[in-house]
Amino acid sequence: MGSILSLAWSSLMNRKGSALLTILAVALSVALFLGVDKARNGAREGFGATISGTDLIVGARSGQVNLLLYSVFRLGDATAEISWPTYEWLRDREDVDWTVPISLGDSHRGYRVMGTTRAYFDRYKYGDGQSLQLAEGHEFEDLFDAVIGAEIARSLGYELGKPLVLTHGLGRAGLQQHENRPFRVVGILEPTGTPVDRTIHVSLEAITAIHVGWETGTRNPMADTITEEMIRSFDLTPKTVTAAFVGLESRGSVLRTKREIDTHRREALLAIIPGVALAQLWEVTAVAERALLAVSLFVIAVGLVSILTSILTSLNERRREMSILRATGARPGHIFFLLVAEAGLLGMIGAVLGVAGVHVILAIAEPLLAARYGISLAGTGPGLVDFYTVLAVTGVSLAIGALPAWLAFRRSLADGLSVKL
Amino acid sequence: MKGSAIAIEGLRFAWTRDAPALLDINRFELARGERLFLRGPSGSGKSTLLGLIAGVLEPQAGQIEVLGHDMSALSSARRDRVRADHLGVIFQLFNLVPYLSVVSNVTLPVRFSKARRRAAGGDAGAEARRLLARLGLEDDEILSRRVMDLSVGQQQRVAAARALIGGPGLVIADEPTSALDADTRDRFIELLTDEARRSGAALLFVSHDAALAPHFDRGIDLADINASAHRLETA
Incomplete structure (x- = not known):
């Protein structure tokens, strides 16, 4: 068997060009499949750990997913x-032990x-219960911290001390600025791999303060006449969050509390359990994920068919x-x-290169994905899924190789000792 | 019969059941160690006869014994085993596997036969080099070339070394000199017959060229032993 494998290897090396293209097709298809799978799992783990x-x-009453996504x-x-x-x-x-109100709607670059x-910094936990940590500075104390x-x-x-101006609404440009109420960076949080890394935290009162003169939704021409001292003297308790x-107090009461909040009479509310x-x-x-996985499986099938094509087209010249x-x-x-081994080698090498390729790509893309989308792929090193993928692709390649192998087997019986080509 | 390299009796072969017999040989024998020249024109059934002797084709009737093994009575797998262990084959052209080195081409039979691996000794590569050197291919520069870059004469000598490695009892050669010029052809036949004699192998050399007969112990015409040849001619 060893000598046939070495023959199969030598035969593939003799057809380096087509063999490399076939291996590349398999490697790319495997990389796509695993990339989709790993991004999916990374996203799930990242979201789950947020x-x-x-x-x-x-x-306010809307949809469960919508509330989870924006909050x-x-x-x-x-x-x-x-x-x-x-x-x-x-x-x-x-039945409520603690609450942390949040107010969203403004942005900065x-x-x-x-x-x-400030309770947010104590109560908000991510991962397996980790707390937020300040890398530098302190929590906000002054109104415009x-x-x-x-x-x-x-x-x-x-860095600490950097002044920043908030933008009314969400977006990078073209919106009105709160330039008359600049803030100052007083604290920088340690990285968490969650959306916290991409959030500017200010006090609720500060949100009320920068919107003094914006009661109609846009800036009142008189807003600039209101000085910072005047604002500080106002009651800055927010009207809404x-x-x-x-x-x-007790996790056992979560369903009852949720029901009571959901049926609150004075205001339409929605309470969601984050995990649910x-x-x-x-x-x-899941539908989109399944569609993506199905597409990537089809791409693998195309890669495997290229093995069949490559060997079948070489059969006649190899009689x-x-x-x-x-x-x-x-x-x-x-x-x-011999021919089954050639197909198996093409599939296995392609799959191994695909696995290696996807890990190299993910290692390069990981910082970008973590920064942009909070998706951490750190825990997605080579694992069982990669092993099973290599095993499955090699197995299917061997099975696919059986077709040209059977043809060559039949032909070798019919051709006898010498072929006059 | 027991002392024969090849012994054929009552052989009849046709490509299909209804087709006229291509080969109808009442009796044919090649002694062990004998070097026989078998002449026949193109299409006379020479290669078919070699296929039958090698056990890749099966006759409709008759008995073919190769080195004491009744090929017609053996299973396909056993015939394959006999061929791997006891036969060396040289073709007319394109004798070599293009993706293997010169030495790897020579050691090919050793990959498929334990008997020939044992006979070739512990180092099949060294035995291959020894055989190649005896056939005039000892230059490292030649041995390092891609096999398809060798001249036709050199390729045939590599094929001869491959047929002889592991000391097979029978070497069959199917028109191995038809692509060689006269000088190269004669030198090749001399080297081949010498090496066959040295290793004790019987040699069945098939060609359409009657001028080669003097190089061998004995020469016969396929038409003289094949009754179908006369019927086909008169038909």
């Missing part, structure tokens, strides 16, 4: 807000600004080679095994 220790998230992942917008009195009702419930309380995520500090080169993270909402999000994306092998003692089984 929030922990929060029992409920409460917002935790800073994706999309809230369609409505919760009034402050309703938030107070929520905060003061007996494309990064979201989130108004919240800002604490920025690690990615913002890195990509914009911001976008959502609130909630921790309960995330599961619903995966249900929504004399088969005759020589037969004349020198090769049995029909040897001829069969």
